[in-house]
Structures are given as C-alpha cells and as structure tokens.
Amino acid sequence: MRRVAIVGGGMTPFAEHFDLGIKDLLPQAFRSALRSVDKGMERGDIEAAWFGEVTATDGFPSGILADSCGLLDVPVTRLENACATGNDAIRNASLAVGSGAFDVVLAVGADKVRDGSARQTFWEWMSGNRDMAWDFPLGLVAPANFALHVSRYLYETPATREHMAMIAVKNHRHALPNPKAQLRYEITVEQVLEAPIVVEPFGLLDCTPQSDGAAAVLLAAEEVVDRYTDRPVWVRGVGLGLDRVMHAHKKDMTTFPASVRAAKQAFGMAGLTPADVDVAEVHDCFTGVELIDYEDLGFCERGQAFRLVEAGDTCVGGRLPVNPSGGLKAKGHPPGATGVAQCVELFEQLRGEAANQVDEPRVGLAHNIGGPTAVSAVTILGRERD
Amino acid sequence: MRRVAIVGGGMTPFAEHFDLGIKDLLPQAFRSALRSVDKGMERGDIEAAWFGEVTATDGFPSGILADSCGLLDVPVTRLENACATGNDAIRNASLAVGSGAFDVVLAVGADKVRDGSARQTFWEWMSGNRDMAWDFPLGLVAPANFALHVSRYLYETPATREHMAMIAVKNHRHALPNPKAQLRYEITVEQVLEAPIVVEPFGLLDCTPQSDGAAAVLLAAEEVVDRYTDRPVWVRGVGLGLDRVMHAHKKDMTTFPASVRAAKQAFGMAGLTPADVDVAEVHDCFTGVELIDYEDLGFCERGQAFRLVEAGDTCVGGRLPVNPSGGLKAKGHPPGATGVAQCVELFEQLRGEAANQVDEPRVGLAHNIGGPTAVSAVTILGRERD
Numbered sequence: 001m002r003r004v005a006i007v008g009g010g011m012t013p014f015a016e017h018f019d020l021g022i023k024d025l026l027p028q029a030f031r032s033a034l035r036s037v038d039k040g041m042e043r044g045d046i047e048a049a050w051f052g053e054v055t056a057t058d059g060f061p062s063g064i065l066a067d068s069c070g071l072l073d074v075p076v077t078r079l080e081n082a083c084a085t086g087n088d089a090i091r092n093a094s095l096a097v098g099s100g101a102f103d104v105v106l107a108v109g110a111d112k113v114r115d116g117s118a119r120q121t122f123w124e125w126m127s128g129n130r131d132m133a134w135d136f137p138l139g140l141v142a143p144a145n146f147a148l149h150v151s152r153y154l155y156e157t158p159a160t161r162e163h164m165a166m167i168a169v170k171n172h173r174h175a176l177p178n179p180k181a182q183l184r185y186e187i188t189v190e191q192v193l194e195a196p197i198v199v200e201p202f203g204l205l206d207c208t209p210q211s212d213g214a215a216a217v218l219l220a221a222e223e224v225v226d227r228y229t230d231r232p233v234w235v236r237g238v239g240l241g242l243d244r245v246m247h248a249h250k251k252d253m254t255t256f257p258a259s260v261r262a263a264k265q266a267f268g269m270a271g272l273t274p275a276d277v278d279v280a281e282v283h284d285c286f287t288g289v290e291l292i293d294y295e296d297l298g299f300c301e302r303g304q305a306f307r308l309v310e311a312g313d314t315c316v317g318g319r320l321p322v323n324p325s326g327g328l329k330a331k332g333h334p335p336g337a338t339g340v341a342q343c344v345e346l347f348e349q350l351r352g353e354a355a356n357q358v359d360e361p362r363v364g365l366a367h368n369i370g371g372p373t374a375v376s377a378v379t380i381l382g383r384e385r386d
Numbered sequence: 387m388r389r390v391a392i393v394g395g396g397m398t399p400f401a402e403h404f405d406l407g408i409k410d411l412l413p414q415a416f417r418s419a420l421r422s423v424d425k426g427m428e429r430g431d432i433e434a435a436w437f438g439e440v441t442a443t444d445g446f447p448s449g450i451l452a453d454s455c456g457l458l459d460v461p462v463t464r465l466e467n468a469c470a471t472g473n474d475a476i477r478n479a480s481l482a483v484g485s486g487a488f489d490v491v492l493a494v495g496a497d498k499v500r501d502g503s504a505r506q507t508f509w510e511w512m513s514g515n516r517d518m519a520w521d522f523p524l525g526l527v528a529p530a531n532f533a534l535h536v537s538r539y540l541y542e543t544p545a546t547r548e549h550m551a552m553i554a555v556k557n558h559r560h561a562l563p564n565p566k567a568q569l570r571y572e573i574t575v576e577q578v579l580e581a582p583i584v585v586e587p588f589g590l591l592d593c594t595p596q597s598d599g600a601a602a603v604l605l606a607a608e609e610v611v612d613r614y615t616d617r618p619v620w621v622r623g624v625g626l627g628l629d630r631v632m633h634a635h636k637k638d639m640t641t642f643p644a645s646v647r648a649a650k651q652a653f654g655m656a657g658l659t660p661a662d663v664d665v666a667e668v669h670d671c672f673t674g675v676e677l678i679d680y681e682d683l684g685f686c687e688r689g690q691a692f693r694l695v696e697a698g699d700t701c702v703g704g705r706l707p708v709n710p711s712g713g714l715k716a717k718g719h720p721p722g723a724t725g726v727a728q729c730v731e732l733f734e735q736l737r738g739e740a741a742n743q744v745d746e747p748r749v750g751l752a753h754n755i756g757g758p759t760a761v762s763a764v765t766i767l768g769r770e771r772d
Contacts, residue, residue, distance in 0.1 A: 056514035057518075059517045059519070059631065060514065060760060061514075063629070063757055063758065063761055072628050072630065073647065075625070075628065075651070076626070077477075078465060079465040088463055091461075095485045098485035098486070099481045099484035099485035100387040127445070128442035129445070129446045131444075131445045131446065132444050241461065242448065242449060242457070243458060245453050257458075262461075269487075374452075
C-alpha cells in the first residue's frame with residue numbers, strides 16, 4: 001500500500017458547547033486543520049472524507065459534514081465504532097489513500113454528548129454501544145462495565161486506587177497548558193480518593209467528563225505530500241481489534257483483548273515495537289483503564305503498570321509521556337472526535353509544536369478502547385516515513 | 387489500485403422477521419455467502435470486514451457482527467450512510483482490498499425495521515437521517531420528502547401516476563420467482579392507482595415495505611481470486627455522492643444530484659458508460675423514484691423515463707432490465723442490507739444463476755439514493771476484469 005501522511009490537523013476546544021451544534025463544530029475543526037497546512041491547501045484539493053460520529057445528534061451525519069464544510073462534491077462515509085470511532089475514521093481514510101483511489105482526503109470526528117438530551121437521554125445514547133439483550137438492561141453502561149474490569153484488575157495486581165488517582169493528577173496537570181482541554185485545573189490524590197463514588201472503584205475524579213467537540217486531520221499520499229508540507233507526519237500503522245460484546249463472555253477481565261489485537265496489527269504494519277514509542281495518547285475514560293492500556297499496548301509487563309506510575313515514567317518529562325494533552329480525563333471526550341483529536345495532538349507533538357510539548361518524539365501512538373470493551377483502534381504516527 | 391472481485395454472496399430472505407434478531411440474521415447471510423464460494427472459503431481466510439447498519443437495533447453493531455459470525459480476530463468497521471449504506475460498505479471494502487492491506491474481506495449489510503419499535507418508534511429511527519433542525523420537525527421523513535421530488539417531477543415531465551404504477555407492477559412481477567423477496571404477488575395498475583394515499587403522489591402500492599434482513603458479499607484481490615472461483619464478478623467501479631441535506635436548499639427537485647455524482651465516479655472508475663449496463667438494481671423506495679433514477683443514471687434523456695416504462699425496456703426480457711430481483715418495492719428494504727443485496731443479485735445475474743435471470747448480462751449496476759435525498763452510492767460490477 002502507498003505511504004500516507006498527515007499534513008494538517010486541527011480541533012475545536014472540547015467543552016460543554018451548549019451554544020453550538022455539530023454544524024458549527026465541524027467547520028471550525030475543518031478550517032483549523034486547513035489552516036495548519038504549511039504550504040496551504042484548498043478545499044477543492046480534498047477528494048474524499050471519512051466522518052466518525054457515534055450518534056447522529058443533529059441529523060444525517062455524512063450529509064451534514066458535506067453541507068456544513070462545503071464538501072458536496074466529495075464522497076463522505078460516516079462510520080461508527082463506539083469510542084474507537086475517531087481512530088477508525090483515520091484508519092479507513094488511510095486505507096483509501098493507500099489504495100491509490102484518492103491523493104488527499106479528510107478524516108473528521110465529532111460528537112455532542114452534553115445536550116444530546118434534547119432528543120434522547122444519555123442512556124438512550126449509550127444503547128447503540130452495548131449488548132441490548134443482556135448487558136444494557138443490567139445497567140452495564142460505560143462506568144459500570146469498565147468498573148468490572150478495573151475492580152478485577154485491582155484484585156489481581158499490586159495496583160491500588162492511589163495509582164489510579166495518580167493517573168488523574170497527571171492528566172489534569174498535563175491539560176493545564178492545553179487551550180483545547182475541558183478541565184484545566186490541578187487536582188490532588190486526596191481529592192480524587194475523597195470524591196463521591198460513581199461506581200466502585202471510580203470516584204467522580206476518576207471519570208472523563210462528557211464533552212462536545214470536533215477534530216479533523218488531512219491525509220495525503222506520499223506522491224503529493226511535498227505540495228503541502230516539508231514536515232509531514234507519517235501514518236506508520238493502523239489497527240482495529242474486536243472482542244466479545246457481552247461481559248459474561250469475557251474470559252479475563254484484567255485485559256482488553258481488542259487493544260492487544262489492534263496494537264499487534266498497527267505495530268506489525270509499522271515494523272515497530274512498543275519500545276519505539278516516544279509519546280502516546282491512550283484511552284483513559286476511567287483512570288484505571290489507563291493502567292490496563294499500558295499493559296495491553298506493551299509499555300510494561302502484565303501487572304506492572306503501577307510501576308510506571310510510581311516512577312513518573314508516563315508524565316511529560318518521563319521516559320514515555322502518556323496523554324500529554326490531558327487525555328480523555330482532562331482534555332475531554334466527545335467520543336467520535338476523541339481518536340482524531342489524539343492524532344491532532346500527536347501531529348503537533350511530532351512536529352514540536354504541541355501546547356505541552358514532550359522532548360523530541362519520533363514515534364507517537366494513539367489508542368482507544370470503546371463500547372462494551374469490545375473494540376479498540378490504534379494509530380502509530382512517525383516523523384520518519386519508515 | 388488493485389483489482390477486486392466478488393467471489394461469494396448471499397442473503398437472508400427479506401421479510402418481517404419478528405422472531406429473529408440481528409444476531410440471527412447476520413450469521414445466516416454470512417454462511418450463505420461462504421457457501422456460494424465455488425472452491426470454498428474458510429472463515430479464517432477473511433482478514434477484515436465492513437458492516438453497514440443504519441440503526442444499532444440490537445446493540446453495538448461491529449461487535450455484534452464479529453461476535454455472531456465468529457470473526458473476533460478481524461477488524462470490523464460499521465458504517466452508515468442512510469439508504470446508501472450497503473453499497474458504501476462494498477465501496478469501503480473494495481478500497482481496502484485495493485490498497486493491498488487485505489486480500490480477502492467481508493462486506494455485510496443488515497437492518498431490522500419491523501420491530502425497532504421495541505426500543506424506538508419509526509420516527510425516532512428516521513431522525514438520524516434527516517436535518518433535525520428543520521426538515522424532521524416539518525415531517526419530511528422518507529415518504530414526504532421523496533413525494534416533494536416526485537410531485538415536481540410529474541409536473542415537469544410527461545410522466546404520470548400510471549407510469550409510476552407500471553413500475554410497481556413490473557417490480558412485483560419480477561419478485562415472483564425470487565425466494566428472498568418479501569412481496570411475491572402480482573398487482574395491477576388499477577390496484578396501484580386505487581390504493582389508499584400515503585402522501586401525494588404515493589399510494590400504498592407505490593411504497594416499499596418495511597423489512598428485516600441481512601446480505602453479505604466476499605471480496606478478494608485479483609492476486610487470490612483463483613483460490614476461490616473461476617467465475618469472479620469484478621468490482622469495476624464504486625461511487626458515492628452527497629447533496630444538500632435540507633430540502634429548502636435543493637435547486638431542482640426533478641433530479642438527485644447525489645446520484646449523478648455517484649454515477650459519474652463509478653462510471654469513470656470503470657471506464658464504462660450507461661450504454662454498457664445490461665442489468666441494474668436501482669433505488670425504488672417509491673415508484674416515481676425509479677423514474678428519476680433512470681435519468682440520473684443516464685439510462686435515458688431528462689424527462690424521458692416514461693418512454694422506457696411504456697416500451698417495457700426495463701422489464702426482464704427488455705433492453706435494460708431494472709430490478710429483476712423485485713427491487714426495494716417487492717423484494718423489500720432493510721436499509722443497511724439493501725445495497726449489499728443488490729450486489730448479491732447482480733453477482734448471481736452476472737454468473738447466470740439468478741432466480742429471475744436476465745439474458746447473459748456482462749455489466750450490472752447497483753444504485754441507492756438515501757436519507758434526505760442527500761447521499762447516493764453506485765457500484766458497477768462486470769463479468770470481465772476490464
């Protein structure tokens with residue numbers, strides 16, 4: 001397959017955008033991505049688009065993207081893969097450029113969670129991402145189903161709620177310099193531990209906020225990259241992994257097999273290993289999930305994630321900074337947008353222009369684990385082409 | 387891009403499957419596609435899947451496909467593009483094989499419309515495919531918004547409700563030998579004209595039924611086609627076109643610009659013209675829409691579709707048989723499945739093994755116009771590779 005690079009990326013702030021609809025957020029993210037292209041890009045250069053949106057809040061998603069961004073002449077595919085939607089949009093866009101059918105394409109992610117209630121409740125919003133026969137009626141929406149995993153993980157490993165709290169503290173600190181982040185204030189381990197319980201073992205400050213927002217990246221084939229920038233960020237590997245939907249079918253609650261599958265595909269395509277990763281944006285919808293991610297992505301041995309936290313390895317300044325943007329936890333989490341925004345962050349990190357810049361990274365990894373822990377997407381980006 | 391062929395295709399009957407869920411329908415369509423592969427195919431040969439489902443009736447779509455079909459080791463992308471969903475799934479699957487990332491992939495479409503009401507009303511079901519700010523609150527769900535187009539079309543052209551009725555009669559007759567079709571009985575022009583009005587100018591017999599069902603095709607790269615069959619059906623061209631979402635923004639109600647755009651892309655990729663098409667499955671959600679399709683797809687001049695109907699050109703046995711399966715009108719219309727099922731029909735037609743076989747077709751065209759007439763997908767299949 002042809003080499004593909006990101007040549008532009010931008011996003012709206014993640015926030016409670018009560019005053020903005022998807023039709024407002026999409027063009028903001030799109031324009032922000034266009035403006036980031038070093039040598040400029042015309043809207044007419046874009047040949048196709050992929051749009052990740054979990055719920056069709058304001059109506060027909062692909063039509064609304066085309067309509068609101070002035071892209072009526074290009075094909076737009078809307079895709080949905082729970083919280084892995086954004087990185088899967090980038091994966092499909094990359095495959096399409098790789099095929100040779102298109103030279104320049106757009107991948108966008110967006111969602112409005114905060115006022116979906118105009119049309120549906122949060123529970124209805126969640127229903128498309130669960131098993132409707134068993135798990136959903138039993139109450140296994142996001143906090144509860146991730147809690148089953150993390151509870152078992154705490155039981156099986158030396159990790160504690162304090163380690164989880166240290167993840168929250170780290171990610172809030174990381175968000176401070178990020179103007180796009182939703183929760184830009186520091187918190188302490190004590191505050192996290194004393195916060196009201198949402199569902200054991202998650203207190204309020206272990207949980208991502210609900211957010212509205214959009215993010216966009218522009219991808220180009222190697223053959224035309226030079227038209228747009230001398231500093232492309234290459235899509236080195238993409239992966240998408242699935243797993244059983246119902247929790248009763250999951251054999252080991254301390255890992256997400258979907259993440260392991262997605263990472264294996266992406267590292268295999270990239271010809272890289274976890275040791276090559278210099279910066280990562282991983283799915284920390286709940287603090288304990290970030291611990292499991294470290295292990296599923298191969299950043300440490302099984303059961304040893306707590307050591308990375310204790311050593312400060314995953315802080316900016318540490319050996320492998322994770323979630324320098326603030327992560328879902330503090331940057332926010334509009335599900336369709338989250339994966340794309342992770343890649344916007346890595347695009348900026350790998351070009352040395354991030355708000356919370358880590359020290360000269362060469363390889364970045366973006367990761368989501370979504371839905372009933374049944375789907376994961378991993379994107380590996382690099383400063384070098386190969 | 388690499389050449390891609392369909393090497394297998396199958397589907398469930400389209401019907402009121404009150405006793406079956408998506409988890410039942412998906413494996414039925416998948417097994418039916420696997421069984422159709424001449425030299426056999428193992429589930430383990432499949433490297434990736436695309437799943438078109440408009441509404442997540444039974445829960446998390448891509449996970450449920452992987453889970454119910456035993457495909458946990460492959461990436462599954464769920465996509466949605468209103469009634470163009472099925473052909474867009476085939477388009478994305480084709481691009482992915484074309485890229486070289488995968489040699490053998492699965493494209494599936496499915497939907498349950500008939501008992502979505504367990505969780506949501508038909509109006510809620512429709513809400514994701516409209517403009518929520520204006521058109522949906524004004525009542526412009528599918529019958530009403532297509533009625534605006536067809537009313538104007540009848541005003542501007544010599545076509546009449548009788549011509550529309552002749553489309554219904556033709557497609558019901560076509561469905562008679564098709565064991566997968568939902569409405570297998572003949573009707574007369576008089577019955578169509580005397581049926582209760584749903585919305586002017588559509589009587590009950592001008593409208594597609596609501597259906598449940600699933601369909602699947604197996605796609606392979608040219609390099610591996612020989613492993614599976616000596617009679618592949620080649621994906622010659624794929625196209626996806628968009629248009630303004632709100633009806634107030636549509637300049638000419640007698641055409642669907644999305645269809646024109648999708649057809650232009652697909653014919654361009656195939657290096658073919660409308661005159662090369664020997665058999666077509668087009669979107670006849672309402673009879674008058676099939677008339678507009680003839681013109682948008684280039685089968686006749688503007689305003690002249692009625693002549694094809696009067697001459698019987700689009701009947702099986704005519705110059706260009708359209709909807710030999712019965713079409714949406716009589717075969718049924720589970721939106722996510724419809725486009726895939728059209729390609730299953732063409733796969734069988736081009737191999738000479740369709741239930742209602744046309745005379746030795748070499749090129750077939752599948753077409754959808756969906757949502758608020760804002761998206762269209764076209765797939766062109768051929769017996770020859772190029």
